[in-house]
Amino acid sequence: xxxxILEVKNLNIAFNSNKVIDNLSFNLEEKENLVILxxxxxxxxxLLKALLGVIPFEGEIKWKSGVKIGYVPQKFLPDKGIPLxxxxxxxxxxxxxxxxxxxxxxxxxxxxxxxxxxxxVISSGQLQRVLIAWGLLGNPQVLLFDEPTAGIDIxxxxxxxxxxxxxxxxxxxAIILVTHDLSVVYKFADSVLCLNKKAxxxxxxxxxxxxxxxxxxxxxEIKLYKHNHGx
Amino acid sequence: xxxxxxxxxxxxxxxxxxxxxxGSLMITKRMALVGDALGHVALPGIGLALLWGxxxxxxxxxxxxxGILLIWLLEGRTDLPTESLVGVIxxxxxxxxxxVTPEHELLxxxxxxxxxxxxxxxIISAVLSIGVVAIIYSIYPKLIISSISEDLAVSNNIxxxxxNLIYLLAIAVIVALGIKVAGSLLxxxxxxxxxAASKKLSRNLFxxxxxxxxxxxxxxxLGVALSxxxxxxxxxxxIFASVIFFAISLFF
Numbered sequence: 001x002x003x004x005i006l007e008v009k010n011l012n013i014a015f016n017s018n019k020v021i022d023n024l025s026f027n028l029e030e031k032e033n034l035v036i037l038x039x040x041x042x043x044x045x046x047l048l049k050a051l052l053g054v055i056p057f058e059g060e061i062k063w064k065s066g067v068k069i070g071y072v073p074q075k076f077l078p079d080k081g082i083p084l085x086x087x088x089x090x091x092x093x094x095x096x097x098x099x100x101x102x103x104x105x106x107x108x109x110x111x112x113x114x115x116x117x118x119x120x121v122i123s124s125g126q127l128q129r130v131l132i133a134w135g136l137l138g139n140p141q142v143l144l145f146d147e148p149t150a151g152i153d154i155x156x157x158x159x160x161x162x163x164x165x166x167x168x169x170x171x172x173x174a175i176i177l178v179t180h181d182l183s184v185v186y187k188f189a190d191s192v193l194c195l196n197k198k199a200x201x202x203x204x205x206x207x208x209x210x211x212x213x214x215x216x217x218x219x220x221e222i223k224l225y226k227h228n229h230g231x
Numbered sequence: 232x233x234x235x236x237x238x239x240x241x242x243x244x245x246x247x248x249x250x251x252x253x254g255s256l257m258i259t260k261r262m263a264l265v266g267d268a269l270g271h272v273a274l275p276g277i278g279l280a281l282l283w284g285x286x287x288x289x290x291x292x293x294x295x296x297x298g299i300l301l302i303w304l305l306e307g308r309t310d311l312p313t314e315s316l317v318g319v320i321x322x323x324x325x326x327x328x329x330x331v332t333p334e335h336e337l338l339x340x341x342x343x344x345x346x347x348x349x350x351x352x353x354i355i356s357a358v359l360s361i362g363v364v365a366i367i368y369s370i371y372p373k374l375i376i377s378s379i380s381e382d383l384a385v386s387n388n389i390x391x392x393x394x395n396l397i398y399l400l401a402i403a404v405i406v407a408l409g410i411k412v413a414g415s416l417l418x419x420x421x422x423x424x425x426x427a428a429s430k431k432l433s434r435n436l437f438x439x440x441x442x443x444x445x446x447x448x449x450x451x452x453l454g455v456a457l458s459x460x461x462x463x464x465x466x467x468x469x470i471f472a473s474v475i476f477f478a479i480s481l482f483f
Contacts, residue, residue, distance in 0.1 A: 054385045076379065
């Protein structure tokens with residue numbers, strides 16, 4: 001029990017009497033990979049924001065005391081023209097050059113000339129890597145990851161998950177990854193939480209992802225979706 | 232006469248530099264019109280100061296504080312975007328300002344009157360400008376993170392509301408000081424234009440923020456020099472100079 005790094009109990013989130021998260025409970029252990037799976041509009045990003053303490057909620061969200069959380073956001077940089085170099089972005093976290101290089105190496109960037117580039121002009125794949133590297137600075141024990149597929153082509157997506165698996169092994173991190181992409185679960189998850197306002201299923205992927213829970217999560221779409229990805 | 236110009240020049244250099252520096256944040260925060268609006272919010276204060284014969288900057292500052300406080304309070308109570316709130320308060324202030332400002336002083340209130348700067352004003356302007364730049368410099372990274380991603384900021388324990396308030400107060404100080412340089416109508420331009428030019432020319436934040444400060448200073452030097460030569464009011468000439476820099480930046 002005390003291996004838990006996060007305990008969520010009876011979490012409720014509502015906006016103007018519109019319930020977005022309904023009585024949700026789950027745990028995250030050290031070094032665990034939890035995938036939060038659900039269709040668009042299921043409340044996944046809202047849940048992450050609640051975990052980060054950005055929005056108000058009812059119920060209990062208990063992080064292990066002193067835990068360091070790295071966060072990789074989905075939406076970033078409203079203004080592409082901002083004159084902010086990658087190096088300056090890293091230095092916001094008061095990091096030294098060595099740590100910066102180490103974090104970039106961990107996400108597969110060896111060419112350090114990227115540090116001098118404007119952050120608004122690097123490719124979306126590179127930006128995703130830079131954001132993960134930023135999340136790794138300061139050696140967090142947990143990484144929260146919002147929908148890494150957004151804005152990235154399939155090839156890039158593939159490497160991002162391999163990358164996460166690699167980082168997870170190297171650094172013994174717990175990771176919470178939010179996605180609507182079912183294939184990610186099989187590649188990556190120790191446990192999966194299917195979310196559609198409430199927990200539709202929760203547990204190890206093989207045990208809980210029976211046809212019925214997926215049907216309840218996605219409705220009829222899921223068969224087609226699964227067929228396309230294959231095994 | 233010469234010494235008056237010297238005071239004007241020194242005041243304009245410090246206030247213009249600080250305005251440019253703060254402006255670099257305003258553009259990245261997508262608040263480009265807030266400086267403009269706050270200039271107008273100051274107008275009733277300027278009017279009362281002229282009416283009762285005390286320093287216009289003090290009058291402006293009191294009304295700026297009231298305006299910021301009002302926006303601050305209303306923000307939490309309605310779903311309206313801040314811009315709409317700023318808009319409403321801004322026209323209300325203009326209306327009050329026009330009613331209380333003595334008619335023959337109205338032009339100075341609107342476009343500034345830098346020739347009225349005393350030695351004490353100059354010293355106060357310089358000290359406050361340096362102080363404001365130093366404070367904002369120390370929280371610059373936090374303000375930038377807040378503006379590029381609120382979630383990122385909050386997850387790093389940055390108190391966004393607190394830093395935004397500090398920033399708005401800093402803007403209030405610079406707008407109050409800048410009222411004498413560029414007047415209530417034009418002070419917004421002194422905040423935005425050098426930063427906009429610098430943004431176009433910069434590859435990183437260091438160049439951008441200090442470039443905005445440098446262009447703010449250059450605009451003021453050029454404007455005050457032109458004013459000395461031509462006899463026209465310095466305020467509009469300073470803004471004119473800053474727009475020239477902006478126009479040049481568009482070619483890079």
